[in-house]
Amino acid sequence: MNLTDNCGRPLLNLRISITQRCNNRCAYCHREGEVQRANHSAEKMSVEEIVRIGRVAISLGISRIKLTGGEPLMRNDLPEIVAGIAAVPGLRDLSLTTNGLLFGNGLAKKLHDSGLKRVNISLPSLNAETYKKLTGGRIEDALAGVQAAIEADFCPVKLNMVILNNINVNDIPDMIKYAGGRGVVLQLIELDPINVSGNYYTAHHRSLDGIEAMLKEKSITIEQRPFMHNRLIYHLPNATVEVVKPIENNDFCMHCTRLRVTSDGKLKPCLMRNDNLTDILTPIRQGASDEELKELFLKANQLREPYNKKD
Numbered sequence: 001m002n003l004t005d006n007c008g009r010p011l012l013n014l015r016i017s018i019t020q021r022c023n024n025r026c027a028y029c030h031r032e033g034e035v036q037r038a039n040h041s042a043e044k045m046s047v048e049e050i051v052r053i054g055r056v057a058i059s060l061g062i063s064r065i066k067l068t069g070g071e072p073l074m075r076n077d078l079p080e081i082v083a084g085i086a087a088v089p090g091l092r093d094l095s096l097t098t099n100g101l102l103f104g105n106g107l108a109k110k111l112h113d114s115g116l117k118r119v120n121i122s123l124p125s126l127n128a129e130t131y132k133k134l135t136g137g138r139i140e141d142a143l144a145g146v147q148a149a150i151e152a153d154f155c156p157v158k159l160n161m162v163i164l165n166n167i168n169v170n171d172i173p174d175m176i177k178y179a180g181g182r183g184v185v186l187q188l189i190e191l192d193p194i195n196v197s198g199n200y201y202t203a204h205h206r207s208l209d210g211i212e213a214m215l216k217e218k219s220i221t222i223e224q225r226p227f228m229h230n231r232l233i234y235h236l237p238n239a240t241v242e243v244v245k246p247i248e249n250n251d252f253c254m255h256c257t258r259l260r261v262t263s264d265g266k267l268k269p270c271l272m273r274n275d276n277l278t279d280i281l282t283p284i285r286q287g288a289s290d291e292e293l294k295e296l297f298l299k300a301n302q303l304r305e306p307y308n309k310k311d
């Protein structure tokens with residue numbers, strides 16, 4: 001069974017924000033589209049609540065789940081969240097997006113053993129100064145995180161590089177080399193305007209069209225992901241590069257198969273909007289049955305619509 005929205009788009013993916021806390025301060029961060037709250041120190045959803053939301057989603061055919069944040073590794077109970085969701089029959093894919101800084105000390109391996117199969121690690125630059133300026137963190141810790149993820153056998157490991165004009169565009173060749181040399185996938189991401197100032201966006205947004213043209217020229221094969229925004233994956237002789245181009249891209253939105261859950265337990269149909277959320281955490285705490293929670297998913301699914309669409 002698959003839910004489909006009013007535009008015929010299947011609902012296959014759930015992206016759950018499990019915390020707003022983060023140990024980096026990325027200048028470009030969209031915070032998964034959440035409006036920042038003054039007090040975001042405490043987790044809003046318990047392990048049981050997150051796993052229950054995952055279980056209900058999977059029972060509706062939304063069987064690919066990504067954990068995000070904030071920084072998911074900040075939660076000490078992350079292995080329990082992973083194990084709880086991984087044990088649900090019908091799950092097809094469980095992944096995590098992280099800055100990787102806390103992957104050392106065996107955490108990557110522990111998460112793999114708990115049932116996590118693949119990870120995306122944010123890495124906007126290999127240059128220590130640029131990395132520090134962009135994220136506030138230390139490049140040594142990020143690279144140790146990438147190494148730990150590789151050694152923990154996550155497959156694939158993807159490196160998420162948000163492209164920022166006048167900051168890291170020239171780092172792309174080094175990133176391709178670095179990723180290719182380690183057998184990990186490089187994901188180039190166009191800057192979204194969410195939760196960044198208009199001035200920042202104007203100064204640093206860069207269309208990825210020129211970069212894509214270069215990748216196309218060097219590719220041996222090009223793959224398309226119809227159930228993930230129709231993204232293209234460029235297989236170069238020594239590296240694999242995926243390109244994420246959301247801005248004013250009808251095709252991207254027409255092939256969106258996602259629903260989100262905010263860190264305070266609201267079903268969120270679109271990264272770009274906060275005017276069509278459906279609270280699921282309050283009903284859970286008021287004793288709602290699984291059938292009632294499924295109804296909330298059906299409602300949220302009906303609220304899904306492409307942000308960019310042809311007139």
Ligand code: SAM
Nearest residue numbers: 028029030069070071097098099122160191192
């Ligand atoms: N702390 C984790 C991390 O660093 O990956 C998870 C949260 S972060 C918001 C999730 C993903 O969003 C990262 O891959 C990051 O690169 C991407 N991202 C953050 N801000 C963005 C923006 N303004 N435009 C596009 N992607 C963005």
